[in-house]
Structure formats: structure tokens, C-alpha cells
Amino acid sequence: MSVLVPPQPAAVYVSRRSRLSRALAGEPAIFFAGDLVPRNYAANTYPYRAHSHFLYFTGVHWPGAVLLGSGDGWEIFAAPPAPDDPLWIGPSATWDELQAATGVRKIRPLGELRTALDSLRGVATLPAVHPRTRARQASLLGRPWGAHDEAESGTVALAGKDAELAEAVISLRLQHDAPALELLRQSAEGARAGHLAGMAATRPGRRESDVRAAIEAEFAARGMTPAYGSIVTVHGEVLHNEHSHHPLRAGDLLLADCGADCHGWASDVTRTWPVSGAWSPTQRALYDLVLQANQDATAMVRPGVRYRDIHLRASLTLARGLVDLGIFRGDPEGLVERGAHALFFPHGVGHLLGLDVHDMEDLGDRAGYAPGRARSRQFGTCYLRLDRDLAPGMLVTIEPGLYLVPAILGDRALCGPFEADLDRERLAAYADVRGIRIEDDVLCTEAGPDVLTAAIPRDADAVAALVGAPRDAD
Amino acid sequence: MSVLVPPQPAAVYVSRRSRLSRALAGEPAIFFAGDLVPRNYAANTYPYRAHSHFLYFTGVHWPGAVLLGSGDGWEIFAAPPAPDDPLWIGPSATWDELQAATGVRKIRPLGELRTALDSLRGVATLPAVHPRTRARQASLLGRPWGAHDEAESGTVALAGKDAELAEAVISLRLQHDAPALELLRQSAEGARAGHLAGMAATRPGRRESDVRAAIEAEFAARGMTPAYGSIVTVHGEVLHNEHSHHPLRAGDLLLADCGADCHGWASDVTRTWPVSGAWSPTQRALYDLVLQANQDATAMVRPGVRYRDIHLRASLTLARGLVDLGIFRGDPEGLVERGAHALFFPHGVGHLLGLDVHDMEDLGDRAGYAPGRARSRQFGTCYLRLDRDLAPGMLVTIEPGLYLVPAILGDRALCGPFEADLDRERLAAYADVRGIRIEDDVLCTEAGPDVLTAAIPRDADAVAALVGAPRDAD
Known part of the structure; x- marks a missing residue:
């Protein structure tokens, strides 16, 4: 070589x-x-x-x-x-x-x-x-x-x-230095181009792989590669879905979790959009809730804040919304304390981002967990990869999501403690949602959060308008 | 997974x-x-x-x-x-x-x-x-x-x-069975789509990586991956060029050596085209010569033929053409015997193709060389990866090329024995060619050669007409 x-x-x-x-x-x-x-x-x-x-x-x-x-x-x-x-x-x-x-x-x-x-x-x-x-x-x-x-x-x-x-x-x-941030911003720009191309390439009758190809072609044209195995799927409820062979149907949501590797530096971005370009009311309700969680969590990114608290804040926003929608009953704070939110949000709200998409994960939890802190044993929060107090220059992902996972919702051991809190009849009305995630790359600065992926639309109407849109050649 | x-x-x-x-x-x-x-x-x-x-x-x-x-x-x-x-x-x-x-x-x-x-x-x-x-x-x-x-x-x-x-x-x-050939033909069809997209995406001012992205996107859309590191470069004289960052300029030739992996089965195809869509007379002369070598070699693919003889046949066509153009002097047979052709064609004419792009190369030369046969020590032919008698069901690549490699043409040890045969003044007129290769995947059948990649244009005019052409969405 x-x-x-x-x-x-x-x-x-x-x-x-x-x-x-x-x-x-x-x-x-x-x-x-x-x-x-x-x-x-x-x-x-x-x-x-x-x-x-x-x-x-x-x-x-x-x-x-x-x-x-x-x-x-x-x-x-x-x-x-x-x-x-x-x-x-x-x-x-x-x-x-x-x-x-x-x-x-x-x-x-x-x-x-x-x-x-x-x-x-x-x-x-x-x-x-x-x-x-x-x-x-x-x-x-x-x-x-x-x-x-x-x-x-x-x-x-x-x-x-x-x-x-x-x-x-x-x-x-x-804590990233200025040259690192320069390449991380370039990587985020690659992700922007990819996601926009993916939205434009989406239409009923195509396959997941068509959209994935459109996204990765934008990376390749910039001399970048995927920073990790791209997830482009109508089965967003499979968190690390590796296959892209499913057809796109009009009622589906498409979840794309794709980031670029730019000279070794990673971006990590998820957007979710309706294949038809139009949200159903139930899809829209859950999407807006995930977006609210994304925004609430992002707003907390500033020096001194403990990352686990951001995870819990996103969890609370989601639990509160699920109560408002009637899917959960009861007190949102109590639900989060008991871990009920993890039935629908079973992963951590994010992780370190840098050269590696889970930065320094080769060292296990040494980088992600501050000395003296260890992983929770509670289902859901046990998957949280980061629990440090934020400092300027730290780059983290903020990626709340809501998923209807048969393997969770059909699991007695997991659901048993929350069966009384759950209105399964109300939940059934949301069966046209399988998985929604909205993920941004957020830099911690003294002035607060700097969202490197801010140029990638996330508002429900803005996203929908881009689906299947004709595009000028850049 | x-x-x-x-x-x-x-x-x-x-x-x-x-x-x-x-x-x-x-x-x-x-x-x-x-x-x-x-x-x-x-x-x-x-x-x-x-x-x-x-x-x-x-x-x-x-x-x-x-x-x-x-x-x-x-x-x-x-x-x-x-x-x-x-x-x-x-x-x-x-x-x-x-x-x-x-x-x-x-x-x-x-x-x-x-x-x-x-x-x-x-x-x-x-x-x-x-x-x-x-x-x-x-x-x-x-x-x-x-x-x-x-x-x-x-x-x-x-x-x-x-x-x-x-x-x-x-x-x-x-000797491939029918199910293998079914997937090998699908892989060749992926390569066809890729190369046509690559030709269409070519225009001065873009970069190699834009063309590579267009080619690989066709693979990805079909659920295929590159079967090997794609070579897409205006520096075709670098045989295994790994980088795609060069700009495309109007006088350049672009060499694309890209094949797909379809359920594990490989295609391996090279085409060369002018960035501007127009050949210079010197480019056209060498291109047509490589095409002639490709056709002469392909025509020999039938049971019982020794693959090394196909290599030598391609070498002879090239040597004869170089004599006709005045770049070499003397007797083409004698030039090939002494290995002079390898100054411009320094690799083998092809190799086995199947699950691996160099099929079974994990076993060294056991698959490529029949018992009792070993690699030549002559520069050029020493790189030949296959020396078996062909049999029905064998799939081989046929990939002659001509290259002006500074590292060869400036090497006294390599050129010394042929300096008297070489007209460097005539050669200098061809400086707008760096590398040309035309590679097909050819199946040996009782009836003769079956070119799996026949649908990918190789005639100089046909190729030029496809460069930068608008394409219907498939």
C-alpha cells in the first residue's frame, strides 16, 4: 500500500x-x-x-x-x-x-x-x-x-x-483540539450530503439498498468511507440492522444511521423519514416526541453536566410524552426511575465521538466512564456507553429513539414489572411505527452545545419535504 | 451478526x-x-x-x-x-x-x-x-x-x-457448476451497471472519486459490494492504484478496474475511457491495439488451450502493434521471446475468477499452476497467475494492457537489453497515454469463449459515446 x-x-x-x-x-x-x-x-x-x-x-x-x-x-x-x-x-x-x-x-x-x-x-x-x-x-x-x-x-x-x-x-x-474539530466538521458535512441524498433517493418501490447506495456514494465522492456499517432500514426496531434488502413501502418509516470517516475522523448521524414523504398522525406524534427528547438532551450539553443526567433527561421527555399519548399511565419521573422508558428506548442516549465512532472503545469503558463510575444494571441504562462530566471540546452523540421491538414487548420478564403502567390497546394504534431515532453530533463548548450536524434537517415537515425531491447535481 | x-x-x-x-x-x-x-x-x-x-x-x-x-x-x-x-x-x-x-x-x-x-x-x-x-x-x-x-x-x-x-x-x-455461473453472471451484470454509471459520471473537473462513487453505488443498490479495492484512476500506469483523489482533466484517460461481489461470487472488469469523451489519435492507436490483444486472447479460450499461450498471444499482438507504430523495431516474435513486451505490458494476461477475484489464491499457486508447472523468471511473465490447460467451466479474466510506467522505462536494468529495439523518440509522441487496460471475464465452454462481460462496451467509439452521457434512472 x-x-x-x-x-x-x-x-x-x-x-x-x-x-x-x-x-x-x-x-x-x-x-x-x-x-x-x-x-x-x-x-x-x-x-x-x-x-x-x-x-x-x-x-x-x-x-x-x-x-x-x-x-x-x-x-x-x-x-x-x-x-x-x-x-x-x-x-x-x-x-x-x-x-x-x-x-x-x-x-x-x-x-x-x-x-x-x-x-x-x-x-x-x-x-x-x-x-x-x-x-x-x-x-x-x-x-x-x-x-x-x-x-x-x-x-x-x-x-x-x-x-x-x-x-x-x-x-x-x-477534548478535541482545533485540528481534530476541523476534520470532524468535514466528516459531519459528508454526513449531511449523504443524508440529503438518501432522502432524495427514497420512494416507494425502491429498496433499502438504493438509499444506502445514494448515501454512501456521497461519502465516496468526497474520498470518505462509512465510519461504521451503515444502517438503512425500514426495520428501525432492529438497532444494529445490517441488511438492506427490504423493499420500501408507502406506509414505512426509513431509519438511516450513517456517518462518514474523513481522514480517520467519524461522524455518526441518524435521521428517520417517511418513505412516502408523508407522516401518518401516529408516526408524526412519536417522531415529534423523539425530536423533543433530542432537543431537550442537546440543550443540556455544556461543561460540568454529567452525561448520564442527559440520558435520564431524554428518557424523561420520552416517558412524559408516552404518558401524554396514553401509552404509559402514571408519573413520568417514577416510570424513568423504575426503567419503564427502556421498553421503548432500550439504548443509551449517546457516546463519545472522535476518531472512532464509539471513541476509544478499544479501551473498554475506561474512556466512557469516569473513574469510580460503572455501568448501571438496569435494562436500557446498562447500554449507556458514556458517564463522564462534560468538558469543553468533548464531542458526543445525542440519539434518543423510540422503538416497538417485539423481542422486548413480548418478553414477560422485561415487561412484567410495567404491565400495569402500559396501555397495550393504546399502543396498538402506533403499530405503523417500528423504530425512530434522531441522532446528532454535539460539541460541548463553554457557550453550550454546538451541533456539528445542525445543517441536516430534523424538523418533521422539513424532512418530509426532502423525501424523493429532485436534486441539482452539486 | x-x-x-x-x-x-x-x-x-x-x-x-x-x-x-x-x-x-x-x-x-x-x-x-x-x-x-x-x-x-x-x-x-x-x-x-x-x-x-x-x-x-x-x-x-x-x-x-x-x-x-x-x-x-x-x-x-x-x-x-x-x-x-x-x-x-x-x-x-x-x-x-x-x-x-x-x-x-x-x-x-x-x-x-x-x-x-x-x-x-x-x-x-x-x-x-x-x-x-x-x-x-x-x-x-x-x-x-x-x-x-x-x-x-x-x-x-x-x-x-x-x-x-x-x-x-x-x-x-x-470448473464452475451451473449455480455458480448463475451468480457469476449476476455479478457481471452488476459490473456492467457500475461501469456504465462510471462512464456517465465522467467529465472534466470532477474527481476520480466521483466516478468511483457512481460505480460502487450501482453495486450497493444491488446489495453487492466491491469484490476488491476498486481502481479508478487517471494514473492507469500504477497497476494497483489505491487512491482516487486526482482531478479529471480533459486530456486524461480514466482507467476503471471494478468488479462486484454477488453473494460471494466475483466479477473483475476493466474499461478505459477518455475523460473528455474524445480520444486523441495517439490514445486511440494504443487503445485499439489493446482491444485487438483482448480479442485475440479471448478467441483462444477453449478447452485444452494452455493459458500461458494466451498470455503469449496477447503479448505478441501488442508487440506487433508496437512495431507497426514504430515504438519497437524488429521482429515481434523475437521481441516477445526476449520479454521486450513486458516493458509496456508488465503483468499477466489474467487469472482464475470465481468466489475469489484471484480464485483460490489463498492456496498460493496450487490452483493457478498445473502440477509440474511453475512461474517463469522473466520480468512480466513472472507475474502470470495462471498456467493451466483450460477446461469447460473454467472462468478466467482476459486483461491485456499497455502502460507507460516511469519506474520501468527509466530502469536501466529492465530496459538495457531492449534499448536498441526501442524508439524513444517515437514513444515520446504517446506521452498522453499513461495506462490502458481492457479486461473481460471469459468462460471456457466446449463451443469456445463465452464472455460474461460482453454487455459492457469496449469498442473505442461506443465507449467514448457513453462518457458524460445523461442516463435514465434504471
Whole structure:
């Protein structure tokens, strides 16, 4: 793979490495970019993306590369270009160019890494993501992580210097610097273009995959990729629906949860719209309720606010609305306290967003949960991925939703405690809704919330007007 | 991930397993589907695709699943669904449905695999593709493959029963059955739609990525994915160009090498067209020459013909044309014998095509090279991936090209032996060509070549007329 210079000036990466060095008080650290991953044989690989920590401190997608250093002395170790690279992969940036563009002291052949490590009294590291890289990391550094640990996020055990490194990286990446925000805004702009194209491509008789294609084409045209598996479905009640083969029918709502990866930085946006361009009264009622929850939650994004309280605020808005509609009976505060809202809103209101769409989830809950805080055991809130006090520069998603999930509403254990609170007859009138979610990317600033995805319409009438609309070529 | 039933009737897979069983004379074999691969953390994975051997015999993309059996007694071992799967991934096919749709005797929990293996006196297997799966395979079966072997295709060492299994699988997959051809034709139809959309989306001022987006959107709309990293570039001289950020300028040729993955089956198509919709005389001359080579090579596809001879035939057409144009001097046969053509045509004329775009390349050259045949050492022909005698049902690509590669034409070691044969002054007149390739998917039948991609225009005038053309929505 040819390696391109990073998208931003060397000073960006120099500054990040130097802030890290200060936090580590001069202790050395090592980051692995990760390897190319074969799709069906060695030469047919998945699109390469460097691991996020490596990317944060270097800006380059460089398969197999390793960043090692401390203080101002950072070096990249990489495989030298193969003799026939110019034929097959064309002219790459030279090592001199890459050295200048990343601002590292030197770029050295990977073969010298062993000796460089031997000269140190130990080095802090974080678990590599790709299994092959992790195996190499284990043999180089003697770290005890098993080959399968990454499957259990939330349980990554780090000790000593590694734990200190994790805390230092998290504290840097939690509050985005200006260059990060520049790319995050570009990513949000890609998401805007995608969602508008998706709305325009929607009409009865087409398939989910037609809309997904229209959305992802806008990403691709900008040199971006999907930041995660796009969800484009009339079965919004399936939270991580992976298939897009269903036909679009006039009475359906289409839920699109699609974000772009822009030079490694993610957006994460959900909009829901009626396939026909017209809401039924029941669809409109629940949609407006989700929008209210989105707005109530977004308005709370400011420094010092505990994120779990935003989750509970969205839950309360939803519970109150469901009481107003007669689907729930009783006191909204009490319903939320007992977790009744989770029958219709069974996930968290959002998560960290940055290089990763669930930012730093490779470190389990270390990034999302402040020290001393742990996941709730209550159904629904147990899925909340973030419980920190917000600070300026933190970017979070705000993504309340309402879903009629047969697997929940037909589950006695889940519904039993709330059966008396639930008017199933009233609920039956809303059977033309399967799932609605409205998700924005919200930056915490001293002045309050800055919605990076504000340009993507969310008002019910505005959204409906865009469905199936003819579009000028941009 | 939810698991869907296979796209074709159970009888397709039953028949393939039973043909395999006969070839193995009742010896048991085991195939691994492979695992989900994390992109940047455990829950954000690359789009899953089962490994091709598993897919051939089951039709299902089932992460972590294992097919084990012999004779008529084949079973799939898989992880039981998680309790909260219905919430997150929605209703999957049930094990009963999957058992019926794949025709296996039984589907059993993965936990029972160890015991099932212990009851056998050994089992034949092929190296798994994904590193994590390979590690699991090694610990289950005690196979000595290292974790990094898959990086060196061409050198996969298999012994004893494993080698017999490889030969049996290769002999089945080399000659496609009717159900395979049905999906391969659908994949070729996806490629047709993509390339036509790409031609229509081309105009000066746009970027390569706009055209790539248009092509891949046609795949996505059909529920297909790119079968390999799409190459869409005005730098066709870079054979495996991975980047699509260049602007399209009026004098450029655009080379698009894009194929679809349809239920795991690949197409692989290249077309080259002028960005402006008009060929310069020099571009047209070289284009027509490549087309002639494509047609000469395609015409040779019939049972019993040695594929290397097709490669040499294409090389001869190109050499003859280059002599006619005055770029080479001398005798075309002699030039090809000495390898002079490879200065402009430095790759093989094609390869096997099937589930994999380089079919069965996970087994190195075992599938591509008949026993007793090995790669040439001559520059150019050393890159030929196929040297078998063709047989009915074999699907190959025919993809001659002409490239002006600075890394070759400026290399003294490569050009030295041919400097006297080369008229560099004449060559300089063709500087507005960087790379041209015309690639089709050609099925070998008793009646001769059946070009699956025949519906994608390749005549110079026809192609030019499609560039930037307005298109009806399909």
C-alpha cells in the first residue's frame, strides 16, 4: 500500500506527541498502526485504516508501522518499500517526506525496532486492535493480553505504565483540539450530503439498498468511507440492522444511521423519514416526541453536566410524552426511575465521538466512564456507553429513539414489572411505527452545545419535504 | 451478526459436499468460515465475508462457524445466538431453517466441536484466512502453519491429507457448476451497471472519486459490494492504484478496474475511457491495439488451450502493434521471446475468477499452476497467475494492457537489453497515454469463449459515446 502524507501540518502531530510526553513525564510509549487484514486471501485486503491512537499522533495510514518515543524524541519504524512498489502501487511519499510531514525525529526500518526497545527500561503500550498485530506486540513486548481479549470490550485489563498511558491518551483525546474539530466538521458535512441524498433517493418501490447506495456514494465522492456499517432500514426496531434488502413501502418509516470517516475522523448521524414523504398522525406524534427528547438532551450539553443526567433527561421527555399519548399511565419521573422508558428506548442516549465512532472503545469503558463510575444494571441504562462530566471540546452523540421491538414487548420478564403502567390497546394504534431515532453530533463548548450536524434537517415537515425531491447535481 | 439463509437451494451445497466426499473417499474434512475482524475496536468490524471454501460448501456468511464432515454426514458448528441478539441484530434465520437451507445433517454448538474432532482419526483442512481463525484452527487441529504464512501466497506448504483436500477442492472449484455461473453472471451484470454509471459520471473537473462513487453505488443498490479495492484512476500506469483523489482533466484517460461481489461470487472488469469523451489519435492507436490483444486472447479460450499461450498471444499482438507504430523495431516474435513486451505490458494476461477475484489464491499457486508447472523468471511473465490447460467451466479474466510506467522505462536494468529495439523518440509522441487496460471475464465452454462481460462496451467509439452521457434512472 502506498503511504500518503498526513492531511494536516506536522505541527499538529508534534504538539499532540509533546502533550503526551509531558503527561508521561518522559516515560517512553509505543503505538502500533496495525496490519493489512486479508479479506479472502493475502493480496485482497480490507480497506486499510490505521489504529486510532497511532493515527492521532502521526496522521498516517501506514500498515505495519510503529511509533516509539518519549519527550521530543519520537521515531516511526516501518517496512522499507519493496523493489517493485513503484510498478504496482506507484510513487509513495518518500521517508524524507513522511518524516517532515509527521515531524518525527527519524523514520527507521522495522528491523531496528528490537534493538531500540532493548535500549529502554520498558515501554508503555495499549492493546493493538488487529489480531496479527497484537500477536507481534505480545512477542515484542511480552504483554500478557490474550489473542481474543479485544472481543470483550469493557474488560481490557491494563496495569502499571500501560494504565498510565491509557489515562494520558484518554485525557488528550477526550477534548478535541482545533485540528481534530476541523476534520470532524468535514466528516459531519459528508454526513449531511449523504443524508440529503438518501432522502432524495427514497420512494416507494425502491429498496433499502438504493438509499444506502445514494448515501454512501456521497461519502465516496468526497474520498470518505462509512465510519461504521451503515444502517438503512425500514426495520428501525432492529438497532444494529445490517441488511438492506427490504423493499420500501408507502406506509414505512426509513431509519438511516450513517456517518462518514474523513481522514480517520467519524461522524455518526441518524435521521428517520417517511418513505412516502408523508407522516401518518401516529408516526408524526412519536417522531415529534423523539425530536423533543433530542432537543431537550442537546440543550443540556455544556461543561460540568454529567452525561448520564442527559440520558435520564431524554428518557424523561420520552416517558412524559408516552404518558401524554396514553401509552404509559402514571408519573413520568417514577416510570424513568423504575426503567419503564427502556421498553421503548432500550439504548443509551449517546457516546463519545472522535476518531472512532464509539471513541476509544478499544479501551473498554475506561474512556466512557469516569473513574469510580460503572455501568448501571438496569435494562436500557446498562447500554449507556458514556458517564463522564462534560468538558469543553468533548464531542458526543445525542440519539434518543423510540422503538416497538417485539423481542422486548413480548418478553414477560422485561415487561412484567410495567404491565400495569402500559396501555397495550393504546399502543396498538402506533403499530405503523417500528423504530425512530434522531441522532446528532454535539460539541460541548463553554457557550453550550454546538451541533456539528445542525445543517441536516430534523424538523418533521422539513424532512418530509426532502423525501424523493429532485436534486441539482452539486 | 444475523445470519441469512444461503441464496440458492440446499441441493446446490449438498451436491458440492457430496462430490467432495467422493473425491476424498470418505476421509473427513473441516472448513472454517472465519471471524469478524475489528476495524478500530471489537464492535466496529469490517463487513463480514465468509471464507470462500466454507462459502462454496454452505452458502452462508456465518462468523465463527465451522463445517465438519465426510460422506453424507456434514455438520455445521456455530456459536448459539446471544440472549440480546433479537434486540440488537433482529430476527436471524433459526438453526432449523439454516439446517434445512444448507442441507447439513445438523447444526451444533461450537462447544461440541472438540469432542466431535476427538472421535475422528484426524481430519483434513486448509489454512484459514483470518489470523484469529488460523490461531484457533492451529490449536484445535495442531497444524503447524505460522500466524504469518498467509502473507506469502505461493508458498503455502500443505502435506498429506491437507494436500489431498486442497487438490480435491481445487478440482471442484476450477470448473464452475451451473449455480455458480448463475451468480457469476449476476455479478457481471452488476459490473456492467457500475461501469456504465462510471462512464456517465465522467467529465472534466470532477474527481476520480466521483466516478468511483457512481460505480460502487450501482453495486450497493444491488446489495453487492466491491469484490476488491476498486481502481479508478487517471494514473492507469500504477497497476494497483489505491487512491482516487486526482482531478479529471480533459486530456486524461480514466482507467476503471471494478468488479462486484454477488453473494460471494466475483466479477473483475476493466474499461478505459477518455475523460473528455474524445480520444486523441495517439490514445486511440494504443487503445485499439489493446482491444485487438483482448480479442485475440479471448478467441483462444477453449478447452485444452494452455493459458500461458494466451498470455503469449496477447503479448505478441501488442508487440506487433508496437512495431507497426514504430515504438519497437524488429521482429515481434523475437521481441516477445526476449520479454521486450513486458516493458509496456508488465503483468499477466489474467487469472482464475470465481468466489475469489484471484480464485483460490489463498492456496498460493496450487490452483493457478498445473502440477509440474511453475512461474517463469522473466520480468512480466513472472507475474502470470495462471498456467493451466483450460477446461469447460473454467472462468478466467482476459486483461491485456499497455502502460507507460516511469519506474520501468527509466530502469536501466529492465530496459538495457531492449534499448536498441526501442524508439524513444517515437514513444515520446504517446506521452498522453499513461495506462490502458481492457479486461473481460471469459468462460471456457466446449463451443469456445463465452464472455460474461460482453454487455459492457469496449469498442473505442461506443465507449467514448457513453462518457458524460445523461442516463435514465434504471
